Amino acid sequence: MRDVLPDIEKWRSQGDQVAIATVVSMVGSAPRQPGAKLAVSEKGELSGSVSGGCVEPAVVQAAMEVIKNGQPQLLEFGISEADNIEKIGLACGGTIQVFVERLDW
Amino acid sequence: MSGLYEELKNRLEQEHGIAIATVIRGVEQPGARMLIYPDATTHGTLGSPELDQQVTSDATQAIWTSGAALHQYSLAQPDARTIEVFIEGFPPPPELIIVGAGHIAIPLTTFAKTLNYRVVVIDARAAFATPERFPHADELIVAWPDEILSQRPIYPSTAVAVLTHDPKFDEPTLKVLLERHGGYVGAIGSRKTSTERGERLKMQGLTDEQLQRIYGPIGLDIGATSPEEIALSIITQIVAYRHGKIGPQQR
Known part of the structure; x- marks a missing residue:
């Protein structure tokens, strides 16, 4: 959380809306631990990370929807290694759940 | 805007201990949240006093372990659904x-x-x-x-x-x-x-x-x-x- 605070402050001072994505669970090996955060501004600026790059594009897309409609989303990535080849997933084969919410609290 | 983010930010900047609990799944309104202080006082609510009380005990521990994990709770009444709450603790520096x-x-x-x-x-x-x-x-x-x-x-x-x-x-x-x-x-x-x-x-x-x-x-x-x-x-x-x-x- 501490790592993304300065950027969130900057965006909010400019009057921009912000979404925060948090890794809430992890099965198997994954690049970032629960609690890891990616903050996204309404202009698409990023701070922090939830995976080291592999699932960020999908999380950013969800963050943009969440900023617009205010409805939190729970995303899951990397269901199995076989699935990972077909769709967006984690390179190392683990599974993570990412909670995406608008910063309106 | 209920001011919880500002309060969380201030606590982190002043390097005081705090935990935040967020409902992820299991009620109509995911995103309900509560701040928990080391002395077990709270700010905000997860939707029911029973849930708030159960979460507070886990959250005060999470402050000292830097815990960041999903916890499952089941409420007695009126519906026995499982509620998933993400609890994240931020200890002050030792x-x-x-x-x-x-x-x-x-x-x-x-x-x-x-x-x-x-x-x-x-x-x-x-x-x-x-x-x-x-x-x-x-x-x-x-x-x-x-x-x-x-x-x-x-x-x-x-x-x-x-x-x-x-x-x-x-x-x-x-x-x-x-x-x-x-x-x-x-x-x-x-x-x-x-x-x-x-x-x-x-x-x-x-x-x-x-x-x-x-x-x-x-x-x-x-x-x-x-x-x-x-x-x-x-x-x-x-x-x-x-x-x-x-x-x-x-x-």
């Missing part, structure tokens, strides 16, 4: 309070700063507690240690090393510390001094259970003789305590 600014306190301050402790040095003797002797201390306090310690926050992550060698400072300090729920407490002195001190404190009303919390003679037995080696034995014991490697019965 603090080492050194009582007695003598020759061991100087290398102990250096070791503790290297290990990212916030270091506070307290001594009633102004000649000892000087910035020249302790350039790396975060706080240098010239006052009676028991008076200071009875007023400032003492957390489970707070370690205290009592190093004055003088019963008129050591004993009131230990009495205040053992009546509070802090972390590591060590006191300098030989085995004989430690035993005699224990007997005097017992006569002042402290229980055997409280007295067992004191690590005294202070420090792990590494054969230390110089002030630097003794400081090393003390910080090693503090780290072992922090990671649960030693308890009151294992010296």
Whole structure:
């Protein structure tokens, strides 16, 4: 959380809306631990990370929807290694759940 | 906007302990959240007093373990659905309070700063507690240690090393510390001094259970003789305590 605070402050001072994505669970090996955060501004600026790059594009897309409609989303990535080849997933084969919410609290 | 984010940000910036709990799944409104303070007071709600109460107990623990995990709760009534709550704890940086600014306190301050402790040095003797002797201390306090310690926050992550060698400072300090729920407490002195001190404190009303919390003679037995080696034995014991490697019965 501490790592993304300065950027969130900057965006909010400019009057921009912000979404925060948090890794809430992890099965198997994954690049970032629960609690890891990616903050996204309404202009698409990023701070922090939830995976080291592999699932960020999908999380950013969800963050943009969440900023617009205010409805939190729970995303899951990397269901199995076989699935990972077909769709967006984690390179190392683990599974993570990412909670995406608008910063309106 | 209920101001929870501002409150969380302020707590983090001021390096105070805090936990945040967020409903992820299981009720109509995911995203309900609550802040939990080290003293188990709360701000905000997860939707029901029963859930808030169950979460508060886990969250106060998460503060001290830097926990970040999903927890499952089931409420009795009216519906027995499982609710998933993400709880994330942010501890304050661990603090080492050194009582007695003598020759061991100087290398102990250096070791503790290297290990990212916030270091506070307290001594009633102004000649000892000087910035020249302790350039790396975060706080240098010239006052009676028991008076200071009875007023400032003492957390489970707070370690205290009592190093004055003088019963008129050591004993009131230990009495205040053992009546509070802090972390590591060590006191300098030989085995004989430690035993005699224990007997005097017992006569002042402290229980055997409280007295067992004191690590005294202070420090792990590494054969230390110089002030630097003794400081090393003390910080090693503090780290072992922090990671649960030693308890009151294992010296």
